[in-house]
Structures are given as C-alpha cells and as structure tokens.
Amino acid sequence: MDNSKYSKVCLPVMRLIIYTGKGGVGKTSTSAATAYRLSKLGYRTLLMSTDSAHSLGDSLGIDLGNEIKTVSKNFDAFEIDIIHEMKTKWTDIQSYVADFMVSQGMGSITAEEMAIFPGMEMISALFYVNQFNEGGNYDVIVMDTAPTGETLRLLSLPEAANWYVMKFYGPLKKLMALARATLGKVSNIPLPNAEVMDSIDVLKDTMMNVSQILDDPQRTSVRLVLNPEQMVIKETMRAYTYLSLYNRNVEMLVVNKVYTDEMLASEPFRMKAKEQAGHIETIHNAFDPMEIKICSMRNTELRGLEMLDVMAEDIFGSEDPAMTYSNESPMSFRTEGDTDLLVMKMPFIEAADVELFRVDATSLMVHVGSQKRNIHLPDSLISAEILGADFIDNELIIRFKREQYGDR
Numbered sequence: 001m002d003n004s005k006y007s008k009v010c011l012p013v014m015r016l017i018i019y020t021g022k023g024g025v026g027k028t029s030t031s032a033a034t035a036y037r038l039s040k041l042g043y044r045t046l047l048m049s050t051d052s053a054h055s056l057g058d059s060l061g062i063d064l065g066n067e068i069k070t071v072s073k074n075f076d077a078f079e080i081d082i083i084h085e086m087k088t089k090w091t092d093i094q095s096y097v098a099d100f101m102v103s104q105g106m107g108s109i110t111a112e113e114m115a116i117f118p119g120m121e122m123i124s125a126l127f128y129v130n131q132f133n134e135g136g137n138y139d140v141i142v143m144d145t146a147p148t149g150e151t152l153r154l155l156s157l158p159e160a161a162n163w164y165v166m167k168f169y170g171p172l173k174k175l176m177a178l179a180r181a182t183l184g185k186v187s188n189i190p191l192p193n194a195e196v197m198d199s200i201d202v203l204k205d206t207m208m209n210v211s212q213i214l215d216d217p218q219r220t221s222v223r224l225v226l227n228p229e230q231m232v233i234k235e236t237m238r239a240y241t242y243l244s245l246y247n248r249n250v251e252m253l254v255v256n257k258v259y260t261d262e263m264l265a266s267e268p269f270r271m272k273a274k275e276q277a278g279h280i281e282t283i284h285n286a287f288d289p290m291e292i293k294i295c296s297m298r299n300t301e302l303r304g305l306e307m308l309d310v311m312a313e314d315i316f317g318s319e320d321p322a323m324t325y326s327n328e329s330p331m332s333f334r335t336e337g338d339t340d341l342l343v344m345k346m347p348f349i350e351a352a353d354v355e356l357f358r359v360d361a362t363s364l365m366v367h368v369g370s371q372k373r374n375i376h377l378p379d380s381l382i383s384a385e386i387l388g389a390d391f392i393d394n395e396l397i398i399r400f401k402r403e404q405y406g407d408r
C-alpha cells in the first residue's frame, strides 16, 4: 500500500480499541477492517474476538482456530474459545470449583460446564490484554465483542474485582492461615490450596493492571457500531449511558450499512431515503459532537481482505484508526471553592433514573436502570462528608465537604 496519503500517530504504549454494538450491525466486519488498516500502516496488530458466535474467520476469509494465527503482515487474529481456555489456563481455579461443588453435594463440574458462565470470554480477553501489554508483542489490540449487556458490564469488571479483592481477599487469607493452624478445614468446605491462592493472586494483579489500561481514555477507546434503524439507535444510546457509567471512553460511532445515494435512487430503496435521513439526523442530534463515521451498505460480493479495505477506506479515509478521537474521561474530580466534586457524565437519562448510595467510607454505589457501579473514592475523599448531589445537563455532580487541615 502507498502509505504516503495516510497519516499516522505515534503510540508510546499499547493501544486498545473495543468495538461493541447490537448483533448483526457489523461489529466483526468493522473490527476486522480497522485491524487490517492498522496492520497496513505498520502497527503490529492483534484482532481478538470475544464473541462465542465465531464469525471472525468468515469475515477474514480464513480458518481460525483457538490459537493466534497470522492473517497477513503485522496482522494476527484469534477467537477466544472459552472451553479451550478453561482446560488450559484456568485449571487450578476450575479444579477448586469442582472440589467445592463435590463438597457441597452438587456433583462435580467440568470445564465445559464452567465455560457457560456469562462473560468468561471477556475475562479471558482481559488476561490477554494484560499479557500482551507486558510482553510488548503488539502496538494495537482491536477487540470485537459479543452483543450483550454482559460485555458492557464486564468492561467494569477489573474495577469490581479490585473492590472484591480488597474487601474479601485480605480477610480470607487471614482466615485460611488461622484455619490451617487449627482445624485444617472450615466445616466441610475445602480450603483453596496454595495453587488456587496463587491463581487468585494472579487474577488480582491482572485485574489491577487491566483496570489501569481501561481507565486511561488515551489508550483505551470504545467504539459503538450501529445501523440507521430506530431500535438499534435506542440500544446504542443505552449502551453509551452504561459505558459512561463504567467510565469507558466512547469516542466514535460507526454508522454502518448506510444506503448510498445511488442505491436510494433505485426503485427498491426509494422509500427508504427519507427514513434513513431521519435516522441519521436522530443519531447526530443524540451524539454530536462525538466522532460519527459512515460506512456504506455494499451489495457487491466483496469477500475477505478486499472487502475490509473498502470498509476501512469508507470509515477512516486517510485517517489513522489508532488515533484517539477524544480522550475525555466520563468521570472526573474537580474542586470548587471549599467543596470537592465528583462529576459523572450520564447521557440520555434523567435524575429520576439515578440512585446513589454511600456504601462505606471508601466507596459509593451508583445505580442507573439495571446497571450499577461501585466507585472507589480517591484517598482525599475517603470519609469526606457528602453535602449533596445534583443532576445538571446530563452530569451527576456529587459534592463532598473539603477536609480541612486538622479535621482528622
């Protein structure tokens, strides 16, 4: 490829680009197109799918197994096969859970059965992100995800895991030391052995590292793929709300399968022209000033890499897909006079949809619709008195009394 017309950004650290959206909108195609373009720009690129409905291979026109395969120069891809992952990577924890089940009279559990827990693919994917970040194998990871609420929620998992670990892990370790010294067993529950505890340690460290990557809006972007259809737009708006709640940087919309003017001029689609224009206007009204990319509907039989090239050209033109289009964190801390503010962006909802709880001195719980997030307060706000909360211009603003020197 003649790279002279393409701009390229400088990536000091591994970049992570996550595509999500409703089923069938074109996540896999868009992810693959993005990854292929990145590889051609010279980035060492990994395309990873966490969708158990494996279609990455189809989109690339190659046969992918459960190991990483090289598609073309600088371009590796794989689909996470969670049963394979369970059997090879999670053996300690899996056998502990199996022992635990037996001890509770529930019969054993196989790797296949454990693999059905929702979101396991995503957890595995986060492990790979950590591994490749540490190994420096790739410049960019593009993640193609499953179209479920689970995926959204799991993007907040590292943070939640840290919270659990802080709450329970320390006490559990103490309890185990005590139990080993005295009883050997606590009732009939088998204690996790050293290997399991090591696995939990690894889990804890991994989640901590991954949370740092996910929390950095310069490094990690979420991009929402959608089609100009009413239901899809609604669902995309909801996803944006939840992703903001989880503090993920949503910096692009890809409106895919947009009929071209030529198509709309022809008889079968003429009726659609006005409808589609209306939907695109709705998208702009809802999401401006976010970066909105349009990708045309194709009716040609382009397959494999050739199709991906066409899509990438449509979406990115001469831009570098690795660029961070906007790097604003949905959650921020500010100071105003003698109050400290925690500000959370909450698009498309109203004050009545939000519930706020103080869990303890160190954390807050925010509920929005069916989703909730536990927010760990920074050291400066631990134990600070909450003066109140307001909901202004789609921002939840929580006011804390500033600690005065000498207050403690």
Ligand SMILES: Nc1ncnc2c1ncn2[C@@H]1O[C@H](COP(=O)(O)OP(=O)(O)O)[C@@H](O)[C@H]1O
Binding pocket: 021, 022, 023, 024, 025, 026, 027, 028, 029, 030, 055, 256, 257, 258, 295, 296, 297, 298, 299
């Ligand atoms: N711009 C497009 N024009 C025509 N067909 C498309 C376009 N984008 C995706 N498709 C087709 O739509 C189907 C679903 O796309 P896919 O990328 O697998 O979606 P998802 O991963 O969101 O389920 C596939 O058959 C794909 O080839």
Ligand SMILES: [Mg+2]
Binding pocket: 027, 028, 029, 051, 055, 144
């Ligand atoms: Mg897909």
